[in-house]
Amino acid sequence: MPRAKWVVGVLxxxxxxxxxxxxxxxxxxRPSAATAADALPSRALGLSGHRRLxxxxxxxxxxxxxxxxxxxxxxxxxxxxxxxxLRLHIxxxxxxxxxxxxxxxxxxxxxxxxxxxAGTAVVTAADxxxxxxxxxxxxxxxxxxxxTAVFTVDRVSxxxxxxxGRRPGRAQLRLISGETTVLARLTGRHRTG
Numbered sequence: 101m102p103r104a105k106w107v108v109g110v111l112x113x114x115x116x117x118x119x120x121x122x123x124x125x126x127x128x129x130r131p132s133a134a135t136a137a138d139a140l141p142s143r144a145l146g147l148s149g150h151r152r153l154x155x156x157x158x159x160x161x162x163x164x165x166x167x168x169x170x171x172x173x174x175x176x177x178x179x180x181x182x183x184x185x186l187r188l189h190i191x192x193x194x195x196x197x198x199x200x201x202x203x204x205x206x207x208x209x210x211x212x213x214x215x216x217x218a219g220t221a222v223v224t225a226a227d228x229x230x231x232x233x234x235x236x237x238x239x240x241x242x243x244x245x246x247x248t249a250v251f252t253v254d255r256v257s258x259x260x261x262x263x264x265g266r267r268p269g270r271a272q273l274r275l276i277s278g279e280t281t282v283l284a285r286l287t288g289r290h291r292t293g
Contacts (some may be wrong), residue, residue, distance in 0.1 A: 181217060187242040190233070195228060200275075214285040228278075230281075234256065252285055254285055273286075
């Protein structure tokens, strides 16, 4: 009998060690989505009713979600080579403006990188309804090289955005109209049609 207690003790310590290791490796990480594999342990612990209630609330839309959709992660989107921007297109606002030259409604600050290339490009335009943009929406800039750089909105600030948000080596866009500033990152590209 002492040997059986010893085996149970060793197994208990081993399982606790594995559990603690798993907790430390996932510390600060987002919880993973519940799967069918979760149902059996939950049911054994009497939690299946709670999990079912949470799932029903999420599907009915009563579960509080974060403000605005989460922007898609754009791993592996490399910046484009520098090319002169031609047009500013914001599909969700119905905006399509010429971009770049004198007299155009939108202008690119030539002291900043070209939109789509590495660094933070700055584009200003008068009287745009930028405050209506939300995180996850897109801004497109057609370029002289026949490509359109697609940016996904990360932040919208009515009072402007200070130097925060700059990430070296990444292509970002700072769009300014009046007192509103939008910070977006390159998440795609396509051929201009």
